[in-house]
Amino acid sequence: MTSEKAWRADVYVALKAGVNDPQGLAVRDGLHRLGYDEVSQVRVGRYIQVWLEAPDEEAAAARVREMCERLLANPVIEEYRFHVVRA
Amino acid sequence: MTSEKAWRADVYVALKAGVNDPQGLAVRDGLHRLGYDEVSQVRVGRYIQVWLEAPDEEAAAARVREMCERLLANPVIEEYRFHVVRA
Amino acid sequence: MRFAVITFPGSNGDHDALMAIQMGLGQPVELVWHTETDLSRFDCLIIPGGFSYGDYLRAGAIARFAPVMESVRAFAEAGGPVLGICNGFQILTEAGLLPGALLRNASLSFECAWVHVRVDNDRTPWTRALAPGTILRLPIAHGEGRYYADDATLERLEREGRVVFRYVDADGRVTPEANPNGSLNNIAGVCNERGNVVGLMPHPERAYDRLIGGDDGLRVLSAVLRAGVAAASRS
Amino acid sequence: MQVTPEILAEVALTEDEYRLIVERLGREPNPVELGMFGAMWSEHCGYKNSRPLLKRLPTSGPRVVQGPGENAGAVDIGEGLVAVLKIESHNHPSAVEPFQGAATGVGGIVRDIFTMGARPVAILDSLRFGPLEEPRNRYLFHGVVGGIGWYGNCLGIPTVAGDVFFDPGYSANPLVNAMCVGVARRDALVRARATGPGNLVLLVGADTGRDGIHGATFASVEDPEKSHRGVVQVGNPFLEKLLLEACLEALESGCVVAMQDLGAAGLTSSTAETAARGGVGIEIDVAKVPRREAGMTPYEVMLSESQERMLVIVEPSKLEVVEAIFRRWELHAAVIGRVTGDGMLRVLEDGRPVAEVPVRLLTDAPTYVRQGREDPEIAALRNRDLSAVPDLGRSPEEGLTAGQALLALLRSPNIASRRPVYRTYDHTILTNTVLPPGEGDAAVLRIKGTRLGLAVKTDCNPRYCLLDPYLGAQHAVAEAARNVSCVGAEPAAITDCLNFGNPERPGVYYQLSQAIEGMAVACEALGIPIVSGNASLYNESGGRAIPPTPTIGIVGVLDDVTRHAGLAFASQGVVYLIGPAQATLGASEYLALLHGLTAGSPPSLDLELELQVQRAVREGIARGVVRAAHDCSEGGLAVALAESCIAGQVGGRFEIEPLIEANAGRLDRALFGEAGSRVLVQVAPGDEANLIALLNGYRLPYLRLGETGGDSLVLGDALAISLGELRAAWSSGLG
Numbered sequence A, B: 001m002t003s004e005k006a007w008r009a010d011v012y013v014a015l016k017a018g019v020n021d022p023q024g025l026a027v028r029d030g031l032h033r034l035g036y037d038e039v040s041q042v043r044v045g046r047y048i049q050v051w052l053e054a055p056d057e058e059a060a061a062a063r064v065r066e067m068c069e070r071l072l073a074n075p076v077i078e079e080y081r082f083h084v085v086r087a
Numbered sequence C: 001m002r003f004a005v006i007t008f009p010g011s012n013g014d015h016d017a018l019m020a021i022q023m024g025l026g027q028p029v030e031l032v033w034h035t036e037t038d039l040s041r042f043d044c045l046i047i048p049g050g051f052s053y054g055d056y057l058r059a060g061a062i063a064r065f066a067p068v069m070e071s072v073r074a075f076a077e078a079g080g081p082v083l084g085i086c087n088g089f090q091i092l093t094e095a096g097l098l099p100g101a102l103l104r105n106a107s108l109s110f111e112c113a114w115v116h117v118r119v120d121n122d123r124t125p126w127t128r129a130l131a132p133g134t135i136l137r138l139p140i141a142h143g144e145g146r147y148y149a150d151d152a153t154l155e156r157l158e159r160e161g162r163v164v165f166r167y168v169d170a171d172g173r174v175t176p177e178a179n180p181n182g183s184l185n186n187i188a189g190v191c192n193e194r195g196n197v198v199g200l201m202p203h204p205e206r207a208y209d210r211l212i213g214g215d216d217g218l219r220v221l222s223a224v225l226r227a228g229v230a231a232a233s234r235s
Numbered sequence D: 001m002q003v004t005p006e007i008l009a010e011v012a013l014t015e016d017e018y019r020l021i022v023e024r025l026g027r028e029p030n031p032v033e034l035g036m037f038g039a040m041w042s043e044h045c046g047y048k049n050s051r052p053l054l055k056r057l058p059t060s061g062p063r064v065v066q067g068p069g070e071n072a073g074a075v076d077i078g079e080g081l082v083a084v085l086k087i088e089s090h091n092h093p094s095a096v097e098p099f100q101g102a103a104t105g106v107g108g109i110v111r112d113i114f115t116m117g118a119r120p121v122a123i124l125d126s127l128r129f130g131p132l133e134e135p136r137n138r139y140l141f142h143g144v145v146g147g148i149g150w151y152g153n154c155l156g157i158p159t160v161a162g163d164v165f166f167d168p169g170y171s172a173n174p175l176v177n178a179m180c181v182g183v184a185r186r187d188a189l190v191r192a193r194a195t196g197p198g199n200l201v202l203l204v205g206a207d208t209g210r211d212g213i214h215g216a217t218f219a220s221v222e223d224p225e226k227s228h229r230g231v232v233q234v235g236n237p238f239l240e241k242l243l244l245e246a247c248l249e250a251l252e253s254g255c256v257v258a259m260q261d262l263g264a265a266g267l268t269s270s271t272a273e274t275a276a277r278g279g280v281g282i283e284i285d286v287a288k289v290p291r292r293e294a295g296m297t298p299y300e301v302m303l304s305e306s307q308e309r310m311l312v313i314v315e316p317s318k319l320e321v322v323e324a325i326f327r328r329w330e331l332h333a334a335v336i337g338r339v340t341g342d343g344m345l346r347v348l349e350d351g352r353p354v355a356e357v358p359v360r361l362l363t364d365a366p367t368y369v370r371q372g373r374e375d376p377e378i379a380a381l382r383n384r385d386l387s388a389v390p391d392l393g394r395s396p397e398e399g400l401t402a403g404q405a406l407l408a409l410l411r412s413p414n415i416a417s418r419r420p421v422y423r424t425y426d427h428t429i430l431t432n433t434v435l436p437p438g439e440g441d442a443a444v445l446r447i448k449g450t451r452l453g454l455a456v457k458t459d460c461n462p463r464y465c466l467l468d469p470y471l472g473a474q475h476a477v478a479e480a481a482r483n484v485s486c487v488g489a490e491p492a493a494i495t496d497c498l499n500f501g502n503p504e505r506p507g508v509y510y511q512l513s514q515a516i517e518g519m520a521v522a523c524e525a526l527g528i529p530i531v532s533g534n535a536s537l538y539n540e541s542g543g544r545a546i547p548p549t550p551t552i553g554i555v556g557v558l559d560d561v562t563r564h565a566g567l568a569f570a571s572q573g574v575v576y577l578i579g580p581a582q583a584t585l586g587a588s589e590y591l592a593l594l595h596g597l598t599a600g601s602p603p604s605l606d607l608e609l610e611l612q613v614q615r616a617v618r619e620g621i622a623r624g625v626v627r628a629a630h631d632c633s634e635g636g637l638a639v640a641l642a643e644s645c646i647a648g649q650v651g652g653r654f655e656i657e658p659l660i661e662a663n664a665g666r667l668d669r670a671l672f673g674e675a676g677s678r679v680l681v682q683v684a685p686g687d688e689a690n691l692i693a694l695l696n697g698y699r700l701p702y703l704r705l706g707e708t709g710g711d712s713l714v715l716g717d718a719l720a721i722s723l724g725e726l727r728a729a730w731s732s733g734l735g
């Protein structure tokens, strides 16, 4: 369903630096156990793809930013970034 | 700790197309409830950042690919992609 | 018959499995820590429920690399009876000892309840003597129990009769309402090709005494005792 | 150091308190020391306002093995065992980040139990939120329930009971009280007392990060959301599971002198409190504390509230054994200091002193006795004349009917099925759960290897407490005790969580002191000691205090766990109401829901009658006469009948004329009015004479209501509703 107005936002949500990340610790230890000793740190976040309609890229980005602030990320412990591509 | 040999891999793991993603549906519904009716679909995956040492980018990528195959993604249900940047 | 209960960091159903075998079945049983590699003294293995390594990446994903898992694999390949319960089921699928995967429940929330399952295959050591169609009442307690396999695998599982347990209503009917987690074809448990490795999401080891809600789980756990003759002759 | 009002505000100390510190210390504290005082003298750690009042609570009794003062209380339950119990609030963190706030609340309370050498067997959660119509409250509710389930499920400890109540007074200020119950051998119970100068201090578990610095202080100021955002801690239940198993194993080995979990105020409070209890000093070097983040200052290390950490005191000769146990569980254990004989808490950084304060000064916070005064607005609400409230209509033309009111009440979030909450909690793990949530007035657990059972529940009706804190607190104690009696258990001990607003305001101080007095009187009358508790003050937002909420957590004992009762009616049996026939609309759910009124006086409570009712119910259950029992609480008699019918999947036909008569001819009071000391019981048809003899023996009022059967609930000629309709309403309220 590619249209002039169809976009996809790829949103990356990660814990803020300094916030305890038990998932990351567990994955790091798991990788060490598999012999990947070169790994020093792992952080685990969310990767959210949002398909939406918008008149142009800028408008899409503005809406997605709002969605992040309101729902997709928890500003208390998380930070996010995203980019918008044609769907 | 930036060094010649320090890299960060950003790994994106998503459910394969065709695998039901109730979490994506729930987020989409949540966005609709907030008035974002322009959203047609949402998929929720994982965003894993891995800091590692490797002699060069190619070597880092080879190791990360292995980590993905063995641990970070489950090929039965998930697909992944990643890119490596200087840490 | 000597049971092993394999314990990983984060397992929490190990104690229940131990009690079910000890108090419910009256059989000898040992907890086996994930770093052990010698399983030769056991006749059957139980991989219990819990949150191995917190289930932080995917349920069972990290546990499958534990040292003990190589021995579990060898034990299974030699035809020994292996039962994976809940997280144990997840570990066995991650390890490739059972087909498919277990995804987050369709409800997106953890579900703790007593459910009915129907035995659809009596050729495994864990269901021998349970006539197909037998209905068992067992507890479930999981957040990631939605069984998934791709179309080809699913078709093959059904064709080969390798769906061992299916969620049903009290009358044995397969209905969407009876499906607590959105599993494909209401699948609650499956087995490997040979039938000796079985995984299921419900908890037979929590149903060994009427005082705590039921004892149908003993019918699963005790089935292996009959299968024991075969297992003993294996070595 | 130049001490400005801003600095004092940062550590939440008053100028007078600062002067007191200087005077007692004989010098000005340095910044690290000031931060430590701020945390230790906060209400959360220092109980500045509540301590003088708490003296009033009865804490002794024949079963009491450990009263308040340790990480948790303990009571003897027979067969050489003790039950260990404690409740704690995590209100402020949950208001900011509900999922993690509630999760870490569970983590903290579970640590309090296993530090005592007890194996945790049950978690309970007592929750309060604003109305679910507001999206923010929904978000908080789902987050909190999700966090509690996540943490407890992962730990493998069943969450078996609790209570939930919604009231506009909790909007944006939810209450999350988590309780844990453990079981230990009486002779193996341990105390958190550092002793033996020269003994080593170990820090075990998670690395220390900049989590929740000043969490204790933060829990003691109003409007947390505005002032503090960086305090959110992320829990790691997986690590806690390892810590739980490793600590129990270490304690079992006999090689540990003392153990103390790190909660509010982190290393500062855990070192100060263990040292104070043992009458010794402690010296630690912050450079030896394993860090998660680079560049942390001594101040941050001392005040970090990183979760899943334990302080362990060991003799040098036992160090290796203890280290080996922790290593096996894949945990870090770092020696960070030692016990000293000089009574000082000395903090070094790489050997260089950064703080040195007598332990006693830290743990001996000043206390305040204030003047309370009831808010006249509340007195007016209580004294409001309710006779003007129109009674129910006998037909729809005459206004609201009994049937409509019952369905509305069953749908009320304060009454509706709690299944949407507890189905997300693992309540079958550990294979001890005899009565799971929803099947009895309290959860019942067996204790393997014995005949014993434990019954557990939390309770508090905040509407009663708002309108009359003294009486409301008595009801909270009575209802909790009644709930465990209704499953056949004898109440053995209480742990309480005092959730109130800002005690510096006379209206709130009045509520606090009255509630404590009410709790004390009720506990004395019912013979139940309070063995542990927690105070959470300053629960306000937008300048309004929450309704006073003295949550009661209770543990009861069944000598023979097979002799218990649930609340579900059997298909054939006779139902009696034990207790007063007279009820009141004052402070009732009916009045609030259907007339929008939070007014009137809560029901009066005759504690002697209460005691006898509970005794009779227990005896009836133990003798096998009483088959089902259910307390009549919110929603009154009609709701209680409906609940027992729904649970038993059976209808019933019940007389209500005598009730109407006892309630001045009012149908609303008869059906939906509330009263204390009331229990519905069901007996087999052949057992009626036995029940009556039993009740007469206790000189109790009772009414024969009718018989179960059919598939509708019929109450005289006031209403007849099918079970299906009742169930649909009741199941949808929290859905």
Ligand SMILES: Nc1ncnc2c1ncn2[C@@H]1O[C@H](COP(=O)(O)OP(=O)(O)O)[C@@H](O)[C@H]1O
Pocket (backbone or CB within 6 Å): D124, D125, D126, D127, D159, D160, D161, D162, D163, D164, D415, D418, D421, D422, D425, D436, D437, D438, D439, D440, D441, D442, D443, D457, D459, D483, D631, D633, D634
């Ligand atoms: N937050 C909760 N967590 C677990 N169980 C709960 C919770 N709230 C209520 N329950 C359970 O639901 C049932 C009904 O609770 P409640 O309405 O508080 O009972 P009562 O009115 O008799 O005090 C009980 O079994 C109780 O333990």
Ligand SMILES: [Mg+2]
Pocket (backbone or CB within 6 Å): D414, D415, D633, D634
């Ligand atoms: Mg109730």
